[in-house]
Amino acid sequence: QKEVEQDPGPLSVPEGAIVSLNCTYSNSAFQYFMWYRQYSRKGPELLMYTYSSGNKEDGRFTAQVDKSSKYISLFIRDSQPSDSATYLCAMHMDTGRRALTFGSGTRLQVQP
Amino acid sequence: NAGVTQTPKFRILKIGQSMTLQCTQDMNHNYMYWYRQDPGMGLKLIYYSVGAGITDKGEVPNGYNVSRSTTEDFPLRLELAAPSQTSVYFCASSTTDGGNQPQHFGDGTRLSIL
Numbered sequence: 001q002k003e004v005e006q007d008p009g010p011l012s013v014p015e016g017a018i019v020s021l022n023c024t025y026s027n028s029a030f031q032y033f034m035w036y037r038q039y040s041r042k043g044p045e046l047l048m049y050t051y052s053s054g055n056k057e058d059g060r061f062t063a064q065v066d067k068s069s070k071y072i073s074l075f076i077r078d079s080q081p082s083d084s085a086t087y088l089c090a091m092h093m094d095t096g097r098r099a100l101t102f103g104s105g106t107r108l109q110v111q112p
Numbered sequence: 113n114a115g116v117t118q119t120p121k122f123r124i125l126k127i128g129q130s131m132t133l134q135c136t137q138d139m140n141h142n143y144m145y146w147y148r149q150d151p152g153m154g155l156k157l158i159y160y161s162v163g164a165g166i167t168d169k170g171e172v173p174n175g176y177n178v179s180r181s182t183t184e185d186f187p188l189r190l191e192l193a194a195p196s197q198t199s200v201y202f203c204a205s206s207t208t209d210g211g212n213q214p215q216h217f218g219d220g221t222r223l224s225i226l
Contacts, residue, residue: 031211043219051212088154094211099171100215104154
């Protein structure tokens with residue numbers, strides 16, 4: 001079983017739709033939860049990070065973490081064609097292991 | 113501001129050949145990382161470095177070597193290329209390894225071994 005599970009998609013939505021992207025994880029030691037966006041033929045770039053449980057909002061993007069369920073989500077409101085990319089969740093333990101643990105990514109296509 | 117620069121962008125190798133993937137960053141970051149990204153598998157850490165002269169293995173180090181002689185450069189070497197090393201390789205850097213510090217990625221090297 002992978003430590004982090006993410007639906008690979010692809011997910012296709014019309015412009016203006018609300019998008020929900022999700023990851024589940026098995027290791028309760030994870031403390032930081034991140035979402036990276038990766039455009040085709042590019043490296044990942046950090047969108048948002050959240051520490052422990054709770055919500056965080058940044059413009060059209062909202063990240064939610066539910067540590068009791070080991071479940072994290074990224075919501076995109078009023079989705080735009082420019083949001084078309086692969087979205088990777090990533091997690092960090094804050095102590096011990098230095099690396100990020102990534103999900104496999106969900107490919108999102110926003111149709112104009 | 114260039115950020116993290118990787119060269120080459122593409123490369124085809126024959127089995128048994130060797131090559132070095134170059135990575136340089138201009139952000140004065142102490143921490144640098146090498147990942148590989150296989151389809152449907154996410155990014156897996158190969159090696160990382162916490163500063164010049166200090167390197168350590170990640171999750172999938174076999175078949176690779178690294179060195180870190182300067183803060184800016186972190187090359188990854190493949191000694192005897194194998195088909196299983198066909199992948200996209202990403203270099204990243206960060207100020208610290210804390211979870212609240214973003215890792216800055218290069219645009220990758222796409223490597224095929226035939």
